[in-house]
Amino acid sequence: MEIKVEEINKLSTAIKDISGYDFTDYSIKSFSRRIEKILADYKLSTDQLIVKLHQSRDFLEEIVREITVNTTELFRDPELWIVIKNDILPRFTNKDSIKIWHVGMSSGQEVYSMIILLNELGLIDKAEIYGSDINTLVIDDAKKGIYRFRIITDYLDNYNKVFDLKDKRQSKKHYEKYFSVDWLKGIIKLKKGLIEKPIFKKHDLVNGGNIFETNFDIIICRNLLIYFNQELQNKSFYFFHQILNDDGVLILGAHESIMGGMVTKFEKRDNLYLKKGKNYV
Ligand SMILES: C[S@@+](CC[C@H](N)C(=O)[O-])C[C@H]1O[C@@H](n2cnc3c(N)ncnc32)[C@H](O)[C@@H]1O
Numbered sequence: 365m366e367i368k369v370e371e372i373n374k375l376s377t378a379i380k381d382i383s384g385y386d387f388t389d390y391s392i393k394s395f396s397r398r399i400e401k402i403l404a405d406y407k408l409s410t411d412q413l414i415v416k417l418h419q420s421r422d423f424l425e426e427i428v429r430e431i432t433v434n435t436t437e438l439f440r441d442p443e444l445w446i447v448i449k450n451d452i453l454p455r456f457t458n459k460d461s462i463k464i465w466h467v468g469m470s471s472g473q474e475v476y477s478m479i480i481l482l483n484e485l486g487l488i489d490k491a492e493i494y495g496s497d498i499n500t501l502v503i504d505d506a507k508k509g510i511y512r513f514r515i516i517t518d519y520l521d522n523y524n525k526v527f528d529l530k531d532k533r534q535s536k537k538h539y540e541k542y543f544s545v546d547w548l549k550g551i552i553k554l555k556k557g558l559i560e561k562p563i564f565k566k567h568d569l570v571n572g573g574n575i576f577e578t579n580f581d582i583i584i585c586r587n588l589l590i591y592f593n594q595e596l597q598n599k600s601f602y603f604f605h606q607i608l609n610d611d612g613v614l615i616l617g618a619h620e621s622i623m624g625g626m627v628t629k630f631e632k633r634d635n636l637y638l639k640k641g642k643n644y645v
Contacts (some may be wrong), residue, residue: 389596439522468588472506496567509554586617610641
């Protein structure tokens with residue numbers, strides 16, 4: 365059943381009051397669709413949902429997980445990761461440090477993809493990797509670094525593309541440096557060295573500010589801004605610009621691009637945006 369705009373507004377205001385999570389500037393279309401699904405799945409009216417949200421913080425986190433879309437993959441969009449491997453990360457070969465923030469990372473596959481590339485390029489020791497998401501449940505998954513079978517074959521396809529691995533034996537030898545595959549249990553498990561590297565924190569891009577209190581060389585925020593309305597997207601671009609170092613790189617998802625006042629502050633290369641530094645001509 366289609367939900368009325370007033371009901372949506374009532375619900376997003378209630379969520380904001382209870383938790384501080386602010387969905388009021390999310391794109392109304394996708395937010396309404398998610399809420400309609402939640403009400404149908406849980407067999408609740410809007411008012412009943414609000415009562416339950418007041419009663420339990422765990423339930424609230426569960427609903428936040430349902431509202432936000434958590435789809436992700438190891439080396440999702442492998443062509444992008446090839447560009448990161450060949451063009452972006454090598455820029456840091458002669459620098460002392462490289463700081464990377466994955467905003468809205470979901471369960472961490474994107475963070476580990478980056479760590480694997482950094483290791484392959486010999487940059488891992490000077491890298492600081494930060495990952496955040498609004499949802500504590502996906503952060504817990506990220507910390508464990510264990511992922512389900514359903515996606516193993518996709519992950520391996522992506523992996524083989526990024527590293528140009530032609531056969532199974534070559535692929536296994538390569539990925540076993542980073543994770544083990546248990547075909548019987550249907551899981552892949554990342555090695556301890558990988559999961560110990562990143563710093564994960566809960567963060568809400570709408571009003572969270574810079575929780576890591578440092579500036580970044582790379583900010584990667586993919587497939588999150590599509591859920592924001594234009595005004596909130598512009599606010600986020602402004603925020604990213606502020607906390608990127610000169611010549612830093614902002615990486616967005618395939619269907620996201622900078623618009624509005626921030627367009628002139630970055631040089632666009634497909635889904636990569638290079639911040640124009642002081643010396644940019
Ligand atoms: C579709 S996933 C994208 C994951 C990953 N970046 C990728 O592209 O594979 C979007 C993620 O953004 C998170 N998210 C949604 N709203 C957020 C907000 N206001 N602040 C931080 N993260 C948010 C969701 O919890 C979800 O994990």
